[in-house]
Amino acid sequence: MSEEIELTGQIVKHYGSDKGMLIPMMQDLQAECGYLPIGHLRCLAERLDVPLSRLYSVATFYSSFRLAPKGAHDVTLCMGTVCYLKGSPMILEAISREFNVEAGGTTADRLFSLQAVNCVGACALAPVMVVDGKYYDGVTPQSAIEIIQAFPCEEETAEPSAKEGAK
Amino acid sequence: MPTVTIDGQKVRIKKGLTVLDAAKKAGIWIPTLCYHPAVASEASCRLCMVELDRGDWRQLITACNYPVRQDIVVYVSSERAEKARRGVMELLLARAPESRELAALACRMGVEKTHYPSVTESQRNCILCGLCVSVCEQVIGRAAIGFAGRGAERTVAAPFRQASEDCIGCGACAAVCPVGTIKIRLHKDEREIEISPFKSRAKMVLCERCGMPMYSGQVSREAMSKVKIGRKAFTEYLRLCPKCRRTETAERFASVPVRRE
Ligand code: SF4
Ligand code: FES
Numbered sequence: 231m232s233e234e235i236e237l238t239g240q241i242v243k244h245y246g247s248d249k250g251m252l253i254p255m256m257q258d259l260q261a262e263c264g265y266l267p268i269g270h271l272r273c274l275a276e277r278l279d280v281p282l283s284r285l286y287s288v289a290t291f292y293s294s295f296r297l298a299p300k301g302a303h304d305v306t307l308c309m310g311t312v313c314y315l316k317g318s319p320m321i322l323e324a325i326s327r328e329f330n331v332e333a334g335g336t337t338a339d340r341l342f343s344l345q346a347v348n349c350v351g352a353c354a355l356a357p358v359m360v361v362d363g364k365y366y367d368g369v370t371p372q373s374a375i376e377i378i379q380a381f382p383c384e385e386e387t388a389e390p391s392a393k394e395g396a397k
Numbered sequence: 398m399p400t401v402t403i404d405g406q407k408v409r410i411k412k413g414l415t416v417l418d419a420a421k422k423a424g425i426w427i428p429t430l431c432y433h434p435a436v437a438s439e440a441s442c443r444l445c446m447v448e449l450d451r452g453d454w455r456q457l458i459t460a461c462n463y464p465v466r467q468d469i470v471v472y473v474s475s476e477r478a479e480k481a482r483r484g485v486m487e488l489l490l491a492r493a494p495e496s497r498e499l500a501a502l503a504c505r506m507g508v509e510k511t512h513y514p515s516v517t518e519s520q521r522n523c524i525l526c527g528l529c530v531s532v533c534e535q536v537i538g539r540a541a542i543g544f545a546g547r548g549a550e551r552t553v554a555a556p557f558r559q560a561s562e563d564c565i566g567c568g569a570c571a572a573v574c575p576v577g578t579i580k581i582r583l584h585k586d587e588r589e590i591e592i593s594p595f596k597s598r599a600k601m602v603l604c605e606r607c608g609m610p611m612y613s614g615q616v617s618r619e620a621m622s623k624v625k626i627g628r629k630a631f632t633e634y635l636r637l638c639p640k641c642r643r644t645e646t647a648e649r650f651a652s653v654p655v656r657r658e
Contacts, residue, residue, distance in 0.1 A: 268557055281540030282563065283530075286556035290545040297557070 237262060238273040249278050252288065256295060265296045293334075303342035303381055306360040307333075307374075310349030313357040317370070321357060322346055324371030329378065341381060402470040416460040416471055417445060425473055427460050428482060428506055430489070430499075430575045431526035436535045438462035442489065442526045446481045448472040457481055487511040493522040496576035522578045523553055529570035529579055539563045542570065542595060555595045566590045566599025566613035585610060604638035606645070611638050 241258050245251040255274065260266055266289055275282040289295045307325070309318050322333060325344060331337045333346035352358050355367030359374055366377055398409040401419035408423040415438075420427050431442035440459040448455045449463070450470035457478065460471075472478055486503050491513035493499050503509070527544070530553060534540040541563035545554040555561035571579040571592065582591040589598045590613050599613035617635055624631045637645060 271556075281534070281543070282556045283540050283543030283561070286545060286554070287543040291547045 234267075234269045234273045238270055238277055242274070242277050247278065249280055252278065252280065252285070253292075256285070256288065260295060265299045268297075298336055299340065301336040301340045301342040303378075304345070304360075304362050305342045305378060306345045306347055306350065308348075308350045308352070308356070308358040308360070309346045310353065310356075312353040313349075316356045318346075318357040321359070321369055321371050321374045325374055325378065328375050342378065399465050400468045401465055402468075404471075404473050410465060412466060413464050416447060416449075416458065416463045416465060416469075419465060419471075420447075420460060420473060427473055428486075428502060429461055430502070430524065431528055432461040433528055433532070433573055435573075436528065436531035439527050439531065442524060443485045444482060444489070446478060446485065448475050448478045482506065483508050488513060489524050491515050492524050493576045493578070495522055496578070499524075499576045522576060524576055525551060525553065526575060527553075528573045528575065529553060532569045532573045537565070537567055537569050539565060541565075541597065555597060560597040561595065564592060564595065564597035564599070565615035565619055566592060566597065566601075567616045567619075568592060570595075583610060602635070604641050605636050606641035607638060609638045609640075 238259070241255050241262075244258070245255055255278075256266060256271075259270055259274065263270065271285050271289070272282060274280075275285050289297055305325070307313075307318055307322055309322070326332055329337050329341075329344075331342075331344050333344055336343040350358055350360055350365075352365060352367070355365065357369050359366045359369045359377065361377060366373075369377070399412055400407050400409050401416065401423075403416075403420055403423050403425050406423050406425070408419050410419045410422055417427055417429065417432065427445050427447060429442070429445045431440065432438055432445065438461050440462040443459060445460040446457045447460045448471060449458045450472070455472070455475075455477070458471075460473075483506060486506055486508045488511070489499060490503055490508070490511035492515075494511075494515050525544075530540075530543055533542055541561040542553055542555050545552055545558070555564065568581045568590070571581045579595075580593045582593050583589075583601075584591060584598075588601050588603065588610055590601050590610070591598045599615050601610035602612055602614050602617055603609065604611055620635075621628070621631070634642075
């Protein structure tokens with residue numbers, strides 16, 4: 231609790247308590263916490279004397295804000311025209327089904343967050359999947375799942391339970 | 398005072414009032430949904446479109462928020478205006494296929510059915526007019542609900558889609574919703590009022606005489622804090638439900654000795 235008050239206090243002070251700077255404040259909060267925790271948003275709303283419903287509207291309007299913590303890995307699937315034509319919807323469906331996660335969501339075990347974006351600017355490699363900044367080309371539903379399934383092995387020592395959760 | 402000519406009929410209204418005000422004065426009906434005199438006009442439903450004469454061309458405008466500044470000529474029942482409004486109505490019907498209020502309005506406009514597919518379950522029946530959001534913020538001063546998401550996923554919701562702590566259970570949102578999406582549910586056993594679909598609940602005050610739940614306790618506290626004069630009379634007024642108030646008044650009258658001739 232006190233951490234929430236302290237952090238939001240710092241952020242608000244940094245912008246001179248200006249309500250008009252709500253979005254930059256929320257961006258800073260997200261940069262600190264990795265997402266926008268409910269408690270922090272409540273604190274922020276109170277401090278700025280802005281209704282919580284307004285903060286929620288802003289948080290859900292911009293796709294760059296997230297209300298739930300991110301997964302350990304970032305999986306970005308390109309849905310641009312070329313990738314789309316070369317089958318990325320099928321890949322998305324396969325990933326969603328296999329790991330029970332929707333585009334824009336995070337797996338229950340926080341192994342990875344899945345994002346479907348409009349174009350990653352690598353059409354020649356279509357269909358493209360980007361994992362933690364690394365580009366994979368010519369992905370198929372099968373290979374996409376294999377790539378993701380390979381994560382836990384790298385971190386077996388750090389997160390022994392992650393592998394089971396992913397299945 | 399500028400003159401507004403609506404379908405050939407002339408009315409003079411105060412500068413700054415809207416085309417809708419002028420039409421009302423002229424006795425001409427324009428369908429509206431998102432317009433409510435208690436809140437600022439957002440012109441979000443687009444149902445009140447009429448044609449404005451611009452000399453060599455005509456423009457579709459929303460009557461509910463178009464301010465009259467000089468003499469203007471508008472057409473409410475021109476073919477284009479009617480077609481535009483009916484088109485909007487068809488879209489709205491697809492959004493709120495179960496609303497009786499909307500169906501009645503559509504009928505009055507001569508729209509029988511919609512050619513558009515209905516929207517998904519989660520967005521059912523809300524036309525996103527924003528009246529509930531405005532009334533909660535501008536009139537009640539709570540802003541317990543707001544818009545969430547965007548594009549096709551836009552909905553009206555309380556923060557985090559949980560019961561809102563800011564909600565006092567007044568039911569103003571339910572009262573203004575033009576399509577009957579927001580409902581007040583009474584949970585008599587728990588003495589609670591629920592505002593559906595926002596899940597917020599508030600404890601109710603009971604009638605001192607018959608024990609019927611009357612209104613949310615927070616609403617009465619809020620109301621009391623705003624009453625400046627006649628506080629005592631108001632407190633007295635809040636004590637009983639309308640029925641018991643009538644009974645009590647009647648009893649009081651009955652107990653007054655009557656002078657007989
Ligand atoms: S719930 Fe009713 S009042 Fe609120 S935006 Fe939807 S249609 Fe309008
Ligand atoms: S009533 Fe005018 S736009 Fe809704």
